[in-house]
Amino acid sequence: MxxxxxxxxxxxxxxxxxxxxxxxxxxxxxxxxxxxxxxxxxxxxxxxxxxxxxxxxxxxxxxxxxxxxxxxxxINKHMEMTEKAKIVVKFVDQCFSNESIEVGYYLAAIENLRMFRFGFKDVEILFFKPDMNVILNLVGLHYCIGWLGVPVEDVIEALRCTKIPDREVCVRWWKLGRWFYGFRMHDESRFRQISLKDLIKGGEDEVMRVLHRGALHEVMRVQISVTKLIPVSSWATY
The missing domain is CATH 1.20.1280.50 (Monooxygenase)
Structure with missing residues (x-):
């Protein structure tokens, strides 16, 4: 049959x-x-x-x-979380300039997820979307790992199911030059272009630390960018 x-x-x-x-x-x-x-x-x-x-x-x-x-x-709760997600998306869109975002705004977007009490499944449904700006994917990923404490394996599986594990971001940061015999060397510029999956698998711990801490102490500035900006237009239904 x-x-x-x-x-x-x-x-x-x-x-x-x-x-x-x-x-x-x-x-x-x-x-x-x-x-x-x-x-x-x-x-x-x-x-x-x-x-x-x-x-x-x-x-x-x-x-x-x-x-x-x-x-x-x-349905009521899903619609409530969808409206809150739209607030975060609008905030990131407003802070975006030349296909990049400064780390202060990036961390503020993550804080909004915490304030709105997003759960792991909320993030998976509303932020792990292949037709979203990859920075929003990254915001959701970082929130799940750093604030919710979701196991890396579960996040990677969610990325795989939503078909975004290989989407890439470029993280660039500037560090104060080191002092050498009373002279300060030139400021250092570093960057990594890395997929979402590889970012949390442990091979790029330095990048994750820079994103988590933001611009402070020896790091003067952190910028996250994409190679191609994808319009945000898709929202999950229940």
């Missing part, structure tokens, strides 16, 4: 159908719910959407929508 045939789906035992639905993410649950009346009812269960809420926002208390249940709560 053709497994894409709706008759095949509706012929599944109830316990198997339940297990399938509970393994899916929100967009897939919504898609499956349009396949048949049986799956529409199953994918609309409060228990399914309560699980999705807890999975996406484990550290936040989500209140059940009195009219639309937990599905309504999920």
């Amino acid at each position: 053709n497994q894409s045939d709706p008759c095949f789906l509706t012929s599944l035992p109830d316990d198997i159908a339940h297990k399938i639905v509970f393994l899916l993410q929100a967009p897939d649950v919504s898609s499956l719910g349009s396949c048949s009346r049986t799956f529409r009812d199953l994918c609309g269960l409060d228990s399914v959407w309560l699980g999705l809420c807890r999975d996406r926002w484990p550290s936040q208390e989500i209140v059940q929508d009195s009219l639309k249940g937990w599905k309504g709560s999920y």
Whole structure:
């Protein structure tokens, strides 16, 4: 029997159908719910959407929508996070100049994610997008690693699933010249062009330290740039 045939789906035992639905993410649950009346009812269960809420926002208390249940709560919260993400995107766009951004603005964008209480799945859905400015990808990546403490392996898997692990950024920083026998040498300029994946795999720890600390002490200026600016126009739906 053709497994894409709706008759095949509706012929599944109830316990198997339940297990399938509970393994899916929100967009897939919504898609499956349009396949048949049986799956529409199953994918609309409060228990399914309560699980999705807890999975996406484990550290936040989500209140059940009195009219639309937990599905309504999920959609409401998703739209709230989407609007907050747009604020961050607008901020980065305004701070962008000649396809680059100064590290102070970059770190401020990360702080906005912290202030808005973005979770890992929020970042994956709203910032790990291949048609976004790669700097926004980097902001989300850095936030997950540096502030949320997400394991590197999980972040790399999220980059792979969203098809952005090989997108590249160029990080350039300027260091004060060292003193040598009473004379200060010329200021040093360094740069690395590196993929998102390689940036967090441990081979470029110096670059990550520079990004995390910003411009202070011996580092006078840090600039993050892209070789090709890609318009930001894509937003996830629930």
